[in-house]
Amino acid sequence: MKLRILLADDHEIVRRGLRALLEKHEGWEVCGEASDGREALDKAMQLKPDVVILDIGMPLLNGLDTTRQLLQHDPHFKIIVLTITDSDQVIREALDAGARGFVLKSDAARDLVSAVEALQNKRMFFTPRVNDLVLAGFLEKGNTVSRNEAPKLPTLTAREREITQLLAEGNSSKEVASLLNLSTKTVETHRSNIMRKLSFHSIRDLVVYAIKNNLIQIELPPPPKTPTGPTAA
Amino acid sequence: MANSQIGFPPRISNKMTIRILLVDDHPIVRQGLKTLLEGRSGWEVVGEASDGAEAVEKAQNLKPDVMVLDVTMPRMNGLEACRVLRRQAPQLEILFVTQHDSPQMMREALDAGARGYVVKSNAARDLLEAVEAVSQHRVFTALNGRDSAAVR
Numbered sequence: 001m002k003l004r005i006l007l008a009d010d011h012e013i014v015r016r017g018l019r020a021l022l023e024k025h026e027g028w029e030v031c032g033e034a035s036d037g038r039e040a041l042d043k044a045m046q047l048k049p050d051v052v053i054l055d056i057g058m059p060l061l062n063g064l065d066t067t068r069q070l071l072q073h074d075p076h077f078k079i080i081v082l083t084i085t086d087s088d089q090v091i092r093e094a095l096d097a098g099a100r101g102f103v104l105k106s107d108a109a110r111d112l113v114s115a116v117e118a119l120q121n122k123r124m125f126f127t128p129r130v131n132d133l134v135l136a137g138f139l140e141k142g143n144t145v146s147r148n149e150a151p152k153l154p155t156l157t158a159r160e161r162e163i164t165q166l167l168a169e170g171n172s173s174k175e176v177a178s179l180l181n182l183s184t185k186t187v188e189t190h191r192s193n194i195m196r197k198l199s200f201h202s203i204r205d206l207v208v209y210a211i212k213n214n215l216i217q218i219e220l221p222p223p224p225k226t227p228t229g230p231t232a233a
Numbered sequence: 234m235a236n237s238q239i240g241f242p243p244r245i246s247n248k249m250t251i252r253i254l255l256v257d258d259h260p261i262v263r264q265g266l267k268t269l270l271e272g273r274s275g276w277e278v279v280g281e282a283s284d285g286a287e288a289v290e291k292a293q294n295l296k297p298d299v300m301v302l303d304v305t306m307p308r309m310n311g312l313e314a315c316r317v318l319r320r321q322a323p324q325l326e327i328l329f330v331t332q333h334d335s336p337q338m339m340r341e342a343l344d345a346g347a348r349g350y351v352v353k354s355n356a357a358r359d360l361l362e363a364v365e366a367v368s369q370h371r372v373f374t375a376l377n378g379r380d381s382a383a384v385r
Contacts, residue, residue, distance in 0.1 A: 011332075012357040017265030109260035 003120055004031040006049035008040035008066070009082065010058045018053065018108065025113055037061025038179075044070055044077065051119050053112070055105075056083045056090065057217030059169060060179065064214060065161055067097040072158075078119045082108060086129045090214055101125040156194060161215060163190050167203065168210035250275045251368045254297040256288040256314070257330070258306045262353070266301060266330065269360055276364070285309030289317050292325060299368050301360075302347070304331040304338065312345045319346030326367040330356055334377040349373040 005022055007030050009015050019030045032047045034040035038060045044052055052070065054063035061069075063081050070077045080101030081094050094102050101115040104127050115125035156164060166176045173191055177184040200206055210216045253270055255278050257263050267278050280295045282288040286309040292300060300318070304311040315327050328349035329342045339350045348367040351359045352375065359375045366373035 011262075011265075011354055013265035013269070013353060014259075014261055015265070016268050016357070017261035017263070020264050020268050021261065105261065106259055109264065 003028045003051065003116070004047070004049045005029065005116065006032045006034065006040065006044055006047060006052045008034040008037070008043075008053065008058065008063070009055040010035050014055070014105075018112065021109060021112060022116065025116075028116070037063060037066035040066050041069055045073065050078065051116055052077055052079045053116075054079060054081050054099075056081055056094075056214065060166065061162060062165060062215055062217075064093050064097045064099075065158065065165070067094070067099050068158060071098045080112070080115050080119065080125070082112075084217060086127055088133055091126075091130050091133055093214060095130075102127055102130055104129075156197065160190055160194050160197075163187060164194055164206060164210055165215040167191065168207045168216055249365075249368070250277070251299055251364065252277055252279045252295070252297045253364065254278075254280045254282065254288065254291055254295055254300045256282045256285070256300060256306070256311070257303040258283045262303075266356065266360065269357060270301075270364065273361060285311055285314030285317075288314045289321070292318055292322050296322075296325075298326065299364055300325055300327045301364070302327055302329050304329060304333055304342070312341060315342065315345040315347055326370065328363055328367045328373070330360065336376065339374055339376065343372075343374070351375055352377050 005028060007015055007018055007022075009018065012035070015033050019033070022028050022030055031049055032043045034043050036059045037054070040052070040054060040058075041061070054066055056063035058066070067079050067081060070079065079099045080103060081099045082103055082105050083090055083094070084105050086104055091102065100119055101124060103111045103115050103125070107127060111125070111127060118125035162180070163176055166179060171179065173187045174184050176182075177187040180187070194206070195201070198205070198209060200209070211218060253276060255263050255266055255270070257266070260283070263281050267281075270276050270278055279297055280291045282291050284306045288300065288302065289309070302311045302315060311329060311331070315329075318325055318327060326349075327347040328351065329347050330351050330353055331338065332353045334352045334354070342350050348370065349363045349372065351363045351373070355375065355377060363373040363375070
């Protein structure tokens with residue numbers, strides 16, 4: 001029987017690349033694709049794939065929260081997260097969310113097949129950087145945690161995190177309500193709870209929080225250059 | 234400079250051969266772009282590069298018709314590579330495919346001598362049309378949420 005894989009990334013070009021890579025492997029098939037976390041949740045429930053590959057930086061619901069929600073629904077889901085960064089914080093969050101595989105997007109061509117194979121054999125797969133971090137944590141025992149981790153912020157519920165991401169992506173309370181099938185009033189209650197818990201006063205604070213905590217990921221453009229050569233127009 | 238060629242009459246041909254050099258630092262993205270491009274009969278990805286310096290080198294050796302170029306890359310970014318190639322390989326047409334959905338970046342890319350600009354998230358929709366346009370020396374630019382605009 002074929003190993004069935006669900007693929008979630010917001011870039012169609014990346015999904016195409018991943019699909020081509022995975023389907024070269026005999027006995028594997030990509031049974032579905034999703035372009036955001038909410039679609040990934042729906043398709044995972046519906047298709048019951050053997051392995052789910054989730055990009056972390058997806059709109060509507062990021063890959064880490066999608067991982068949490070999927071595993072909450074069914075702890076048997078085997079999930080690999082794809083990430084553009086292997087910062088300590090993202091690694092910790094991915095481990096904490098319950099992902100069994102952690103692959104850097106830039107290394108996906110090399111590592112993703114190994115990662116799926118590992119999960120297929122009931123093992124885990126992490127990029128080498130993760131092993132270093134885990135080992136460092138062991139060697140320094142509790143010290144690393146207390147020294148490196150940001151001051152503990154009040155914990156948001158899964159629903160509050162979801163709403164935080166949607167607000168930080170620029171959706172109004174009304175739009176969030178319609179995306180989540182809630183009443184605008186409920187969303188506004190969540191919103192004021194979030195702002196109160198985090199002691200925030202503006203949406204700007206919320207956007208910064210969402211970026212810092214990997215609810216949304218951004219890639220920065222290269223520094224602007226003063227044009228040197230001949231210019232068009 | 235680039236404007237002087239905008240008025241070229243397009244060569245109409247469905248079976249046109251186009252040799253393409255693909256430049257992006259993510260192998261997975263290259264793979265995705267490649268499957269898309271090679272779906273067209275007669276189009277061939279003749280080489281791949283993962284940064285601007287490698288792109289410049291391979292462009293000289295392989296002499297492709299079109300270069301599909303990312304902006305953000307290590308060593309030498311796409312804009313720098315584009316400026317160098319504009320001088321070294323004036324016949325080469327350069328098409329940016331980037332995640333930067335920004336008019337400023339698009340302006341900078343065209344100023345650097347590119348003929349086309351496509352946003353990565355729309356590549357599946359825009360790329361083939363864009364490659365076809367720039368291979369015929371026409372300008373093709375399309376930002377997100379806007380209709381593709383092929384300037385003839």
